Amino acid sequence: MRDGLPAPTVALAPSQPTPALSQPAPAVPSTPLPEAPASINVHLELAGRQVQLTLRDSDEGRLLARLEAVLQRFPLVVKPTDETPQCPKHGVVMKLNHGKDGSTWHSHKTADGWCKGK
Numbered sequence: 784m785r786d787g788l789p790a791p792t793v794a795l796a797p798s799q800p801t802p803a804l805s806q807p808a809p810a811v812p813s814t815p816l817p818e819a820p821a822s823i824n825v826h827l828e829l830a831g832r833q834v835q836l837t838l839r840d841s842d843e844g845r846l847l848a849r850l851e852a853v854l855q856r857f858p859l860v861v862k863p864t865d866e867t868p869q870c871p872k873h874g875v876v877m878k879l880n881h882g883k884d885g886s887t888w889h890s891h892k893t894a895d896g897w898c899k900g901k
């Protein structure tokens with residue numbers, strides 16, 4: 784049985800076999816942030832030392848997320864200022880009191896009563 788129509792020639796273009804050594808997609812951009820558009824300087828107290836930490840990133844949102852993580856890791860050490868002196872005897876923050884005659888003094892409450900740090 785002869786078929787007059789020629790079999791349709793399927794253009795089987797011999798596809799080039801993709802080379803096995805295809806270029807791997809770089810996971811990390813090779814440019815090491817030459818000029819980070821966003822940077823944050825954080826002053827931390829680490830083991831009693833003042834440490835300046837500089838965070839740099841090309842993405843501001845990512846930078847703030849890192850900053851938040853750093854700040855949570857290093858909670859702010861609240862130091863009593865001169866306005867809130869500590870009792871030298873008990874080591875607690877004393878409150879400022881105002882007398883009727885304009886005098887001021889600091890005291891804090893203890894189990895034995897009010898202590899003026901003396």
Ligand SMILES: [Zn+2]
Nearest residue numbers: 870872873898
């Ligand atoms: Zn005291």
